[in-house]
Amino acid sequence: MNYGLIVIGGGPAGLKAACSAAEKGLKVLIIEREAQLGGILKQCVHDGFGVIRFGEKLTGPEYAYRDITEVKRLGIECLTGTFVTGICDKDGGFVVETTSAQGIRSDFTEKIALATGCRERTPRQVNIHGTRPAGVLAAGACQNFVNLKGLLPGKRAVILGSGDIGLIMARRLTLEGAEVIGVYEAKATPSGLQRNIRQCLDDFGIPLHLKTTVTDVYGDKRVEAVRVSAVDDSMNPVGEGEIVECDLLVVSVGLIPENELAEKLGLQTDPATKGIAVDQYMMSAGKEGVYAVGNALHVHDLVDYVSEGAATAGADAANTRKRSLVKVGAEGLMYVVPQYVDVSDANEKKTFYMRAPRDMAVASVKLYADGELVAERKLKNVKPPEMLRIQFKFRASDSITLRLEEEE
Ligand SMILES: Cc1cc2nc3c(=O)[nH]c(=O)nc-3n(C[C@H](O)[C@H](O)[C@H](O)COP(=O)(O)OP(=O)(O)OC[C@H]3O[C@@H](n4cnc5c(N)ncnc54)[C@H](O)[C@@H]3O)c2cc1C
Numbered sequence: 001m002n003y004g005l006i007v008i009g010g011g012p013a014g015l016k017a018a019c020s021a022a023e024k025g026l027k028v029l030i031i032e033r034e035a036q037l038g039g040i041l042k043q044c045v046h047d048g049f050g051v052i053r054f055g056e057k058l059t060g061p062e063y064a065y066r067d068i069t070e071v072k073r074l075g076i077e078c079l080t081g082t083f084v085t086g087i088c089d090k091d092g093g094f095v096v097e098t099t100s101a102q103g104i105r106s107d108f109t110e111k112i113a114l115a116t117g118c119r120e121r122t123p124r125q126v127n128i129h130g131t132r133p134a135g136v137l138a139a140g141a142c143q144n145f146v147n148l149k150g151l152l153p154g155k156r157a158v159i160l161g162s163g164d165i166g167l168i169m170a171r172r173l174t175l176e177g178a179e180v181i182g183v184y185e186a187k188a189t190p191s192g193l194q195r196n197i198r199q200c201l202d203d204f205g206i207p208l209h210l211k212t213t214v215t216d217v218y219g220d221k222r223v224e225a226v227r228v229s230a231v232d233d234s235m236n237p238v239g240e241g242e243i244v245e246c247d248l249l250v251v252s253v254g255l256i257p258e259n260e261l262a263e264k265l266g267l268q269t270d271p272a273t274k275g276i277a278v279d280q281y282m283m284s285a286g287k288e289g290v291y292a293v294g295n296a297l298h299v300h301d302l303v304d305y306v307s308e309g310a311a312t313a314g315a316d317a318a319n320t321r322k323r324s325l326v327k328v329g330a331e332g333l334m335y336v337v338p339q340y341v342d343v344s345d346a347n348e349k350k351t352f353y354m355r356a357p358r359d360m361a362v363a364s365v366k367l368y369a370d371g372e373l374v375a376e377r378k379l380k381n382v383k384p385p386e387m388l389r390i391q392f393k394f395r396a397s398d399s400i401t402l403r404l405e406e407e408e
C-alpha cells in the first residue's frame with residue numbers, strides 16, 4: 001500500500017501525529033507492536049495526565065482513550081500486533097517492513113514519524129555487582145506486572161533511583177500491600193518531579209536517601225538483600241555501607257530514546273538527548289521526510305508536551321518546505337530541542353524544549369541571533385527534572401544561540 005505518512009508507535013505521540021496529519025488530508029497508517037494502542041499510558045493508572053492539554057487530571061488510559069477515539073473518528077488505518085523491522089529509502093520516500101502474525105509486509109510511504117517511545121536503563125548499565133537472582137526489575141516492568149498483570153513482584157522493596165517511575169511505583173507497591181523500605185538516589189537532588197516526591201513519598205512516609213546508591217545484590221534464586229552505600233561528589237561509593245534485607249529491587253535510573261530504526265536510517269543523533277537532531281517541526285535535520293516525536297525524540301516528563309510536539313510534526317507532514325537550517329547553540333543548558341531551526345519561516349513563534357543542568361532559584365533564558373540579544377525570558381525555581389518550554393520569535397540569521405544564565 002502507499003501512504004502519505006506512516007507512524008511507527010501507537011503511544012500518545014504516534015496517535016497525535018497521526019490525527020494531525022489525517023486532518024491535513026494525508027493517508028496515514030499507524031503501526032504498533034503491541035495488541036492495543038496507547039503506549040506506556042496503558043499501564044499508568046495514576047492520575048495527573050492532561051492538566052495542560054485538557055485542563056483535567058486524567059489517568060493514563062483515559063488520556064489515551066481520547067486520542068484513540070479521535071483516530072477512529074478520522075478513520076486512520078492501524079496495524080496492531082505488528083513490529084517494524086526495517087526502513088529503507090526508495091524513490092524519494094521510504095519502504096517500511098513489518099512482521100506480524102499475518103506474515104511479512106512492505107508498505108511505501110512519503111514520510112515517516114518515529115514515535116517508538118523510550119527504553120529503561122537497566123541495572124547492568126549502572127554497575128551493580130552481584131548474582132542475577134529473580135526480583136530485580138526495572139520500574140516500568142514492575143509497573144506492568146502490578147497494573148496490567150495483577151501480580152505483586154515482591155513484599156519488601158528497595159527502590160534505586162528517584163525518577164518519576166520509581167516514585168510512582170513506591171506509592172503503588174505500598175497501596176498494594178508491599179513494604180517499601182526506601183528510595184535511594186546517588187545524586188544530591190531528586191530526579192523526579194517535585195509533585196511526585198510529595199504525593200508518592202512524603203504522603204506515604206517513604207524515606208528518600210540522597211547521595212546513596214545500591215552497590216551489591218545478594219541472593220541465589222531470589223533477591224535476599226542489597227548493600228547500600230553513601231557516595232562522594234563523583235558518585236563513587238564510600239565506606240562499607242549497610243545491608244538492607246529485601247525481596248525486590250526496583251531500578252528507576254533513567255530512560256533512553258528508542259532509536260534502533262533511526263540508526264538503520266543513518267540519522268544524525270544528539271548525544272545530549274540520545275534522540276535524533278531535528279528542526280522546529282520535529283523533522284530530522286539530516287534527512288527530509290523523517291520525523292521523531294514524543295519520547296523517541298527526547299524524554300518528556302509531561303505527556304501534554306509529547307502531544308504538542310507530535311501535533312506540530314503531523315501537521316507539517318502535509319507540507320513541502322525548502323529548508324534553510326541553522327544550528328541552535330545551547331549554552332548553560334543540558335540540551336535544547338529543536339537542535340536546528342528552519343529560518344525560511346522566521347518571525348513566527350517557535351517552541352523550544354530544554355533542560356537546566358542544575359537547580360536555579362532565578363534564571364533567564366536569552367536568545368541571540370548573530371550574537372545580538374533578541375529575546376529573554378525570566379524563570380523561577382528551575383530544576384533539571386522539569387522540562388522548560390519557551391516560545392520565541394526569531395529572525396532569519398546565520399547563528400542562533402539559547403543561553404541559560406543564573407541570576408542573583
Ligand atoms: C511510569 C510512567 C509514569 C508517567 N507519569 C506521567 C504523569 O503522571 N503525567 C504525565 O503527563 N506524563 C507521565 N509520564 C510520561 C508520559 O507517559 C510519556 O511521556 C508518554 O507516554 C510518551 O509517549 P510516546 O508515545 O512517546 O511513547 P510510548 O507511550 O512509550 O509509546 C511508544 C509506542 O511505540 C511502540 N513501538 C516501539 N517500537 C516499535 C516498533 N519497532 N514497531 C512497532 N511499534 C513500536 C511501543 O509498543 C509503544 O506502544 C509517565 C511515563 C511513565 C513511563
